[in-house]
Structure formats: structure tokens, C-alpha cells
Amino acid sequence: MYQAIGSAAFLIVSGVLWRLFRPLGSDADQMRLALTSLVYVFLLPALVLLVLWRAPLGMDAVRLALISASCIVAGLVLSWIWFRGRGAAGRTLGTVLLAAGWGNFTYLGLPVLEGALGPWARAVAIQFDLFAATPLLLSLGIILASRYGTREASVSVLRELLKVPPIWAALAGVVLNYLRVPLGRWLEQLLEMLAAGVVPLMLFSTGLALRWVTGWRKRLAIVLPVVTIRLLLAPSLVLLLAIGLGLGKDLRTAVVLEAAMPSMVLGLVICDRFGLETSLYAEIVVISTAIAALTLPFWFLLLS
Template sequence: MSPDLAQQLLLKTLLPLALLIAAGGIWPRWQSGISIVGLRGEINRLVLNFFAPMLFFAAGAAATVDLSLLQVPLILGLATLAGLGLAALALYATPLGRGLSRPARGTIMLTAGFGNVLFFGYPLLTTVFGEPGARYPFFADMLAATPLAWSIGVWIAFRCGKHTEHASFLSMWLRLPPVWGFAAGLAVNLSGLPLTPLIEAARWAGSPTIPLMLFVLGLTIPWHDLRPQKAVYVSLTIKLALMPLLALGIALALPGKLTEPAEAGVLEAAMPTMVMVIALADRFGLDTRLAGLIMGWSTLAGLVTLPFWLVVVKGLAS
């Protein structure tokens, strides 16, 4: 990694990420009496129903679609499945899972397998690869992370949680507004219609998505109770070390040289824990406190491990 890229990564990506997350953590102290859960829920609904669909529409409409682009969701999807499998193996076939409740085990599997591929991935990959890198996190999210989270992820939460829900992956997935925004964007992209002003307007309207969700991440992390424990070590080892290592192996096994989309796929696999895990934990009765704890440590550790994996990927690609 060149000194110029390292400086851009620090100033354009890691510093803004850290400031937004820190703002979310500090805000409740400034605004005493507010409900963190209520505020988090309202922001999530606003992003899910308006800002994110706009951003996904713009990304789908402006992306250059080619077969090599599919390497990103392929690598991320396989690495995610491997991460979930490793977590299940560690929790059910080794002493690491001894004494843990079913909700805690479900939480560990979800936090170990699903990464923040959009809200961390977008600023990181646009810094590393420039404007063309903006398409990678959206395709990774729509074709790998979101389908897996709302199928296998929901199944894990359903089986391990304490709830009265009856999960239906297809109906839930099809009701997600970002899915329709992304589909509409791809339709515009493939149609060839001259809708550049509309696409730019949608991108501008959707621009608050990433800052708001990073702010929500800061709200979610239990800053007053960041004591590491066994569950944290299990999840972090799989999510931040083994998953990107497996993704790198998959990328290197693909025919030809290590391509830019393959690099992006490895970096997406190295992202810290997905914010959506908290929503799944709330909805299906998993251990929300443990989810927040792991998410906090994963985010803090990810600020260190992500540059490491970037150096590794760039070193192998050069």
C-alpha cells in the first residue's frame, strides 16, 4: 500500500468512520432523557424506507455490470457460509460453546458470519478503488449479504431465539424497500434510458444513508460495558481473521490474476459485524447485549484489521 493511499485511507475513511461512530456514542450523554432504542428504531426506519432505496437505485443505475463484478458476491457469499459453519462447529463441537445459552450461540454465529459490507464497505472501497469501487458494496450486499442474512441468518435467529415469530424469508426479503430500489436501478441501467439527472438526484437524496447508520452503530455499542469475554474472542477470530483468510484463498483459486473485484470481495469479507444483527437479535429474542458487545469490539478491532488485509491484498495483487 502506497503512502498516498495510506493517507487517504486514514483521512477519508477511518477518521470519518470513527467520528460518526463516536458521535453516536456521545449523543445520548448530551441529550439526556432520550430513548436510545426509540431513536435507533426511528433512524433505522427512515433509512430503510427512504434514504437506502434512493442510494441503492443510484448504485444499480450507474454501475458498469459485467461478469467479473459477480466475483464480489461470490467470494463474500462463500466466505460468509464458511464463517457461519466455523462458528457452528466451534460452538457445538468444541468446549468453546459450553455453558452458553441458545440465544447467545445464535448471536455469536450471526456476529461471526455477517459483516458490515455496505456501511463500512462503501467508504473504504471508494477510497481504495475510486468511483468505480462504489458499485462493489451494493452488489455484495444485494447478491450475497442481504439474501444470506434474511434466509440462513433468519433461520439461525429463529432456531436459537426466544420468540413467537413465524419467519418467511421470501416475503420479508421482497418487502425490503432497498431491494426494490436496487432492482429499479438495474432496470434503468439495462434499459439505456438517458436518466442521468434522476440518478444523480437519487444519489444525493440517498447520501445520508451511510452517516446515519454509522451514527446508529455508535448508539448501539455498549460503551460503558466493553469488557471482553470468551464469546467476543470466538466471534472476532472468525469474523476478522478466518473469514478474510478463507476469502483470500477463494480469490486466489479463481482463474487468472487477482482482479479488482476479487480484491473487493476479500475486503468485504474482512468487514466488522453487520449492524442488522441487532435488528435480528431484537426481533427473534437473541442476546442483544452480547450482540452489542461483540459489535463494539468488532468495530474497534476492524479499524486496525481492515488496513492489514488491504496491505495483504494489495501486496498479492502487485
Template structure:
């Protein structure tokens, strides 16, 4: 696990160095949207199609969905109770809810699981993402951002319309082909594999572009601490308990719980900007929880694989 995280850290560091040096006068804010758009519309759907077409889809997929969604609701409930107790203002509360509930299961979780457990673990990460986390991000997450934020060009756009996206279409096609036992053509498999190979390095590089120490401010530390406790401790503990009731075998249980121990998702920064939540607090949370995950993930891995 340590060696895997060091490899991940090297790719993330490349993004951080680019952010600092800005080669070709291209800032991180210019490069990251282009990379993430290409990944979202091309490379990630290709990986989703390749992996889910060949995956064992069935009762275990339902278990992944239950685990992922339950983790999100646990994070939301915990953060909501703390918000009521300490009376956080709306903009901070909205940012903290998003940061506490939604994990970086794709941009960091997918490469960590693949490198740690092997190629089979990509299916775990992708199923948790497309069947549980992503649908909630683009529905419940937007509802939360709208409620605690203010004004946006998409204020009146139906929430469910956000599910009309390439990864979800790729997942729907893959599941349909999988359940109908359609054999993947060799030529198509080779193309999808080559496209899929670009996902991990681009995701990690983009994550590095998103991290910024300039967002780390002392006045935000009291708001950061509850998110760190929920994200790094309570959510993995809750997921470990729940996974014990879902009849996973040992390797799939370890991969699924480790996926739920990931830091805060990067996409939330976009929500915070769009709906005028506390973007600086959210960016700080992503940066700090990502750095902390390089210490907490080996701990949870040791717990899950004694």
C-alpha cells in the same frame, strides 16, 4: 487508509457521544431506529438505484455473489463446529453464529470502500450486499435466529417475505434498467445523488449510536474470542484465497476482500432482541469487532495493495 478510518471514526464518535449525552433527552434507542428506518426506506434505495443503474453488471456481479455467500457459509461452518466442540448454549450459539457469519458490509463497509478506493467502489459494496449478504441475512439469518431463539410475533411469517423490502426493489429496478441500457435522466440523477449523499454520514452516526461499552463484560470474553478470530482473521484469509480463483482485477479484488473483512453487522442486534438470543453478547461483539477493525482493516489493506 488510516486517514480514511480516522474520518469514519469521527462520525462514529458523534453517535457515541450522543449516546452518552442524550441531547434533548433523546436516547440512542429512540434516535437510532428513526435514522436507520429513514436510511433503509429512502436514502439507501436511492443510492442502490443510482449506483446499480450505472454499474457494470455481468459476470463480475456473479463473482461478488459467490464471494459474499461463500464467506457467510465459511463463518457459519466454523462457528457451528466450535459450538459442537464446546457445547455453547442455544442463545449464545445463535448470537455467535450471526456475529461470525454476517459482516457490516453496508453501514461501515460502504463508506470505507468509497473513501478508500473512490466512488466506483460503492458498486462493489452494494452488489456484495444486495446480491449476497442481505438475501442471506433475511432468510438464513432469520432461520438461525428462530432455531436457536424462542417466540416472536413473526414466528410463522414466511422467511422469503422479508425480501420484500425497498433496497431489493430498488436493486431489481436498477438491474432491469441497466441491462436494457436505459439512460438515467439528468434531473433524476441529480436527485438520487443528493439522496445518496446522506447515506454515509447517517450510517456511521447510527453505528456510533449502536456501540455500547456497557455490554462489554468479562464473562463473555471466552465467547467473543472465537468470533473475533473468525471475523477478523479467517474470513479475510478465506476471501483472499477464493478471490484468487474468481478472476478479479487487482483493484476490485482488494475492494471485495476488504469488504469481507468488516466487523459484525449491527442489524443482528434486532434479530437477537426479537428471537430472545443473547443480545448482550451480540452487542458486545459488534462493539469490540468494530473497534478492532480500525486496526485490522489497515493491515488487510496493506496486504491487498502492496
């Protein structure tokens, strides 16, 4: 776990420093857009296809989807109760709901799970995200952002889902797995080669996306409850659910670690698109990512 966290931290910090010093005059936002587009459209689908084609799929996949959905709903409900009780509304409420509900399940979860538990855990991160988290983000998450933001948008959930290349790869992987289509050696090597670029580029892009904003002390009263929900309370509820569903020790550890991921970086794009508080969300991402370097080893030791 410590080696996985250390490696992830190195790549994230490298991205932060790149944004700060701009070597060769490069623009961090343009570079991040190029890298994330490459990963999202080309490399990540290759990894998803490879993993789900080979992974054992059964009732555990259904349990993972249920746990993922429960994790997100728990974050939304807890944050709504806390902040509505304190008079939060509008853009602020929409921002904290988004940050508390969805974690960085793939961009950080995948490398951490693989580094801490082994290659088999990649399937957990992918199923946790693509079988529930992403569909919920593109439906419920967009509805909430549109409801509480300053810019509404008519969004077709089905159309948004059809625009996600990893979901197409996931569907293909599940079908090929179910039909027991053999994965040829040449194709396997090609997919492995493409998949190898996903983790470092994901983490470096995460660092490029992290930016500090002024006035952070005034927002700590909002940020810290969100971080507590995302890093401690949501994974605690997932742990109870995993025990209740009878998950084995290794799988239970994987889903709790996945549930304990900091707020997703993609939320910055959603905040910009729907007029939520982007600066507040950026601060939540930075602080939750930094604190996760401590809470993830805590969860790993607790579950070990």
C-alpha cells in the same frame, strides 16, 4: 484508507458520545430508529438505484454474489465447529453464528470502500450485500435465529425480501441498466443529493447503536473467537477464493475489505426479536468494530 477509517471513526464516536451525553434530552434509541428508517426506506434505495443503474454489470456481479455467500457460509461453519466443540448450544450458539456470519457490509463497508478505493467501490459493497448477504440473512439467518432463540416465528422468506426497499431499488437498477435506459441529468442530480446523506447517517447511527454491557470479561472467551473469525479467517478464505476466481487486483481488494467488516449492527434487532443473547451480541459488535480499525488497514496494506 487511513482517512476513510478516521472519518468513519469520527462519526461512529460522535454517535457513541450522543448516546452517552444525550444533548437536548434526546433519546438515542429513538433517534437511531428514526435515522435508520430514513436511510433504509428513502436514502439507501436512491443510492442503490443510482449505483446499479450506472455500474458495469456482468460476470463480476455473479462472482461477487458467490464470494459474498461463501464468506457468510465460512463464518457460520467455522464458528459452529469451534463453539460446538466446546459445548455451546442454544441461545449462545445462535448468537455467535449470527455475529460470525454477517458483517456490517453496507453500513460500514460502503463508506470504507468508497473512501479507500473511490466511488466505483460503492457498487461492490451494494452487490456484496444485496445480491447474497441480505437474502441469506432473511432466509438462513432468520432460520438459525428462530432455531436457537427462545422465541420462534413463522417467517416467509419471500415476504421478508419483499419488505426490503433497497432490494426493490437493486432490481430496478439492474433492469434499467440491462435495458440501457438513459439516466437523465435531473434525475441523476436528485439521486446524488439523496445518496449523499447515506454514509454520514449510517455511521452516526452505528455509533448510536453501540452500547457497553457489564460482565464483559466473562464473555471474552466467547467474543474473541468470533472476532477472529469475522475479521481475519473469513476474509482470508475470501482472498483465496477471489484469487481462484481470477478477480483483478482492485476488485480483489474491495471484496476482501468487505469480507473483513465487523459484525452487523442489525443483528441486535434479530437477537431481540428471536430471544438470543442481545448483551453478548452487543459486546461482539463493540469489540469487533473497535478492532476493525486496526485490521482493515492491515488488509488494505497487505493487498496493496
